[in-house]
Amino acid sequence: MKYKSLIITNPEDLIFGIAPNPVKTRRGLEIGGGQVYAELNFTLPVMSINESTLPQVYEHYREIAEGALERAVDLNSKGVVLELETLLEMTKTPWIGIEIVKVMNEICEKYYQKHGLASEIRLTPNDLREFERPAKQRTSQYLEPMMELFEKGMIAGGDLLSIESTGGKEVSDDALMNCDIKTIVFALAVLGVRDMQFLWKKIFGLASQHGKIAAGDSACGFANTAMVLAEKKYIPRVFAALVRVISVVRSIVAMEEGAVGPDKDCGYEGPFLKAITGIPISMEGKTAACAHLSPIGNIASACCDLWSNESVQNIKLLSGMAPTAYLEQLEYDARLMNQALIAGTVPSHILQQLLVASDVYTDPQALILSPENVIRISKELIKGDSYVANARNGAITALDIIEEALASGKIKLSEMETAYLPILRDELESIPESESEFIEMMLPLLDQSKFILSEYGL
Amino acid sequence: MEELLEKLLQAVEFGKVDFKSPYPPQLKGENGAYELTIKALESGVGPQQILENALVPAMDRVGKKFSENKIFVPQMLMSAKAMGASMLQLKPFFTSGEIKTKGTFIIGTVKGDLHDIGKNLVAMMVEGAGWTVIDLGVDVPSARYIEAVNNNPGAIVALSALLTTTMVNMGEIVSDIKANLPTTKVFIGGAPVNNDYCQKIGADFYAPDPQGVVEHLSKLAS
Numbered sequence: 063m064k065y066k067s068l069i070i071t072n073p074e075d076l077i078f079g080i081a082p083n084p085v086k087t088r089r090g091l092e093i094g095g096g097q098v099y100a101e102l103n104f105t106l107p108v109m110s111i112n113e114s115t116l117p118q119v120y121e122h123y124r125e126i127a128e129g130a131l132e133r134a135v136d137l138n139s140k141g142v143v144l145e146l147e148t149l150l151e152m153t154k155t156p157w158i159g160i161e162i163v164k165v166m167n168e169i170c171e172k173y174y175q176k177h178g179l180a181s182e183i184r185l186t187p188n189d190l191r192e193f194e195r196p197a198k199q200r201t202s203q204y205l206e207p208m209m210e211l212f213e214k215g216m217i218a219g220g221d222l223l224s225i226e227s228t229g230g231k232e233v234s235d236d237a238l239m240n241c242d243i244k245t246i247v248f249a250l251a252v253l254g255v256r257d258m259q260f261l262w263k264k265i266f267g268l269a270s271q272h273g274k275i276a277a278g279d280s281a282c283g284f285a286n287t288a289m290v291l292a293e294k295k296y297i298p299r300v301f302a303a304l305v306r307v308i309s310v311v312r313s314i315v316a317m318e319e320g321a322v323g324p325d326k327d328c329g330y331e332g333p334f335l336k337a338i339t340g341i342p343i344s345m346e347g348k349t350a351a352c353a354h355l356s357p358i359g360n361i362a363s364a365c366c367d368l369w370s371n372e373s374v375q376n377i378k379l380l381s382g383m384a385p386t387a388y389l390e391q392l393e394y395d396a397r398l399m400n401q402a403l404i405a406g407t408v409p410s411h412i413l414q415q416l417l418v419a420s421d422v423y424t425d426p427q428a429l430i431l432s433p434e435n436v437i438r439i440s441k442e443l444i445k446g447d448s449y450v451a452n453a454r455n456g457a458i459t460a461l462d463i464i465e466e467a468l469a470s471g472k473i474k475l476s477e478m479e480t481a482y483l484p485i486l487r488d489e490l491e492s493i494p495e496s497e498s499e500f501i502e503m504m505l506p507l508l509d510q511s512k513f514i515l516s517e518y519g520l
Numbered sequence: 521m522e523e524l525l526e527k528l529l530q531a532v533e534f535g536k537v538d539f540k541s542p543y544p545p546q547l548k549g550e551n552g553a554y555e556l557t558i559k560a561l562e563s564g565v566g567p568q569q570i571l572e573n574a575l576v577p578a579m580d581r582v583g584k585k586f587s588e589n590k591i592f593v594p595q596m597l598m599s600a601k602a603m604g605a606s607m608l609q610l611k612p613f614f615t616s617g618e619i620k621t622k623g624t625f626i627i628g629t630v631k632g633d634l635h636d637i638g639k640n641l642v643a644m645m646v647e648g649a650g651w652t653v654i655d656l657g658v659d660v661p662s663a664r665y666i667e668a669v670n671n672n673p674g675a676i677v678a679l680s681a682l683l684t685t686t687m688v689n690m691g692e693i694v695s696d697i698k699a700n701l702p703t704t705k706v707f708i709g710g711a712p713v714n715n716d717y718c719q720k721i722g723a724d725f726y727a728p729d730p731q732g733v734v735e736h737l738s739k740l741a742s
Contacts, residue, residue: 108684108712149685150632192634193659239637241594291637296593375684478592 063311063452064318065444069340073433076333076365077414078399082340084367085275085323088221089170090180091141093324094342094367098399100392101143101184101327101344101368102130103353104385107375111151116158122376123162127169129386134179137393140400141180143344143368144170145327146220148211153187154204156211160218167219184277185220186326187211192228192283199229199257199517212265216274223269224326226282229257230312232513234284238291241301241482243308243457243489248504250284250312251453252497256518258315266320276321278341280329281309286354289330289427293355298482300464300475303426304490307439307460310334311449317341327370330362333431337440342367349391352384357425364417364433369396423473426464435463451495458490521565525574528556528606532578535598537605543598553602557609567613568620571650575603579648580734587731593641600644621652622741624675626668628656630689635682638710638730642678645730646737662696669701676740678707678733679723687712691721698722705740707733 069082081094091099104126111119127144134142144166152159166183173179190204191197216223230253237245258279269276280286285306292302310331317323323341325332327350332343346353347362350372356362363369371388381387402413414433421428429435443456465483467473494500501520530536531553534544538552551559560570582599585591613619625646629639636658647653654672656664669675677697681687687710694706707725708718718726727733 106685108688110688111685149683195658235637239593239640240597241592287637291593295589296641298592478590 063314063444063449065314065338067444068337068437068440070337071437073437074411074414076337076433076436077410078363078366079403081323081336081342081367083322083342085277085342087180087182087275089174089182091143091182093143097140097403098366098396099141099143099368100134100139100389100396101145101324101370102385102389102392103145103147103327103371103373104388105147105373105375106149107377111149111158119158120161120165124165124169125383126376126385127166129383130389131169131173131179131181133386133389134181134393135173135177137390137397139179139393142389143182143184143222143324145184145186145224145370147186147373148188150188150190150193153190153211154207156207156214159187159211160214163215163218163220170219182222183220184222184224184326185212185215186224186226187215189225189228192231195232196512196514197228197232197517198514200260200519201517209264209268213268213272216269216272220274222275222277222324223265224277224279225261225265226280226326226328227257227261228283229261229518230254231283233508235287236512238284238288238297238305241297241485243301243304243486244493244504245508246284246305247308247450247453247457247493248500248508250281250308251449252501252504252520253513253518254281254284254312255315255449256520258312259319260519262316262319262321270320276316276319278321278323278325278329278335278343279313279316280326281313281331282326282328284312285309285331286328289356290354292427293357298479299357300426300461300479300482301486303430303464304457304460304486306330306427307334307430307443307456308453310338310440310443310456311453314338324368327368328372330358330427330431333365333433333436334440334443336365337436338444344368344370346370346372349388349395352388358421358428358431360417361421361428361431363395363399364414364431365436369399423467426473426475429464429467429473430460435460438463446495448495448497450493450497450500454490454493454495458487461487461490521560521563524556524560524563525565525570527551528553528560528570528574529578531556532575532599532602532606533581535595535602537598537602552605554605554609557606561609567610567618570606570610571619575606576648576650579603579645582648583645583731583734587729596641597644600648603648622650622737623652624654624672625651625678625737626654626656626665626672626675627678627680628660628665629658629680629682630686630693631659631661632689633681633683633686634658635680635710638682639680642680642709642730642733645734649734649737651737662693665693665697666700669697669704676705676707676737678709680708681710681713684712687717690723694721694723707736709733
């Protein structure tokens, strides 16, 4: 791993709105430069996407951008990021996605020229490669349209480039349901890392060529899936917390390959990435309940630089269209954090502490996100000589933190949860430091019909 | 004989696959579903009796515990593995027709959608309830559902979707199935759908969770 020390070592400095390495954008946002901006995410209502519905599709995105930016102006917003996370059809047929970027960019430019409102588009093509099983991460026919959307989409105005890449997902899906932590480490720290290296070289290359911003890649399909499954009571919360920590070694590869942030909203590994690399991050919490439930509604914002709602359908609510309503909610949250920053260090830290304290001992997934614990775990995530060792050590430290909080009575967990603690520790401790030894250990245990080693350069 | 079936029931309920398996800790050193099924058959217990008096009730208990949030999915999966070990011994009797399942259940995630966690859980629970399950996988178009029903007349079909942009494909698939095979029962499930949507698209049943599917199937089979 490239990073050998933390950029942020003091928990108080892991705070909203301020990142050691802020990102400046074309229309004047300075993300992590001293204030929090809203990042609005949205999707279509229930509808098909085909040739006959394309005019409606474009109209939805026009309406979303127009409504959100109009409201942002009314609320005296200092800036907004709009994330276009493409759906299958928009990536498979890249010109559809590119056209949507154009539609939205025209509106962003209009509000910039007319009102001076700074806004940017985060372009997040969906990873089409998971449509093939076993996935062909490096030779897939789908790589070409994905890369075409990245390149032409960034030229059309998608300045911040992100993806929720899926390398290793074909292995992790079953492992999540089986609470198989060793296989999770294999999926993320062996397969995921390799795929991220492959993919982010390409994305960073294109971004550099066109002067755009390689932002980041969230382990949504892994760690967020774990969180949602835990929320449904399908898997233990303690397991989901460890999956989150393990996902850091995979997501940090984007930064190693040149990404500079803002990291993506659904990556709750963001606080660890911010501590290790100093990049700004997007986070989502209570205002993302429209998309998924979570136990980290407040604590997620304690060190955010963009504050997001994950996704909301473009449907009518009593107040107006849902994306407009969510933009308002995000703006008010951002306004509060920004007011604290303006008021000075002490008020900012008080707000940071309140955001943390209100969630931290309610769930192990919140516990690991307190700034103190992020710093403690992050130190372990960079100590070792391999991604595997770092994943293991980070997860064991997270487990230590959970057990300490349990022993002190600060956190309460059901017997169903605590039964998994010794099992998870035994499994993690059986993982060798050496990656090659780990791969040798795991291959006979895995169903190799589900993944293709050569597609990961193995 | 009853004691043997009770032991088998417990092995499946608690996920003891075979003698060697370390899980669950309380059954360490005991025979698992694999050995107990062999013993039961050798002792003259009929395969139908094994299925009906041990395996199906065991999985029924597992399903109930899961729906009451008393166990997590991994425990349920261990039970399914234990049942699978037992079913391996019963396979010849299914082939010969000596024992019969309750029916055939065809399931798949609809075209355009890759999400399969919920679908897999339903498939596992339904199989545990004594049905033959044909899992068509993900991104399944109408033609594949229809082909599967044609190959398994009388089968029930279940469609799964997670996205608001793919749930619309359910309507199209239900129409295609009903146009080609009007008597086929179609179930739907997944995060964005509900009973209203089920009725709107002309499907026959919606369940919010796997246990709901199993319970409705039991009513249909009885």
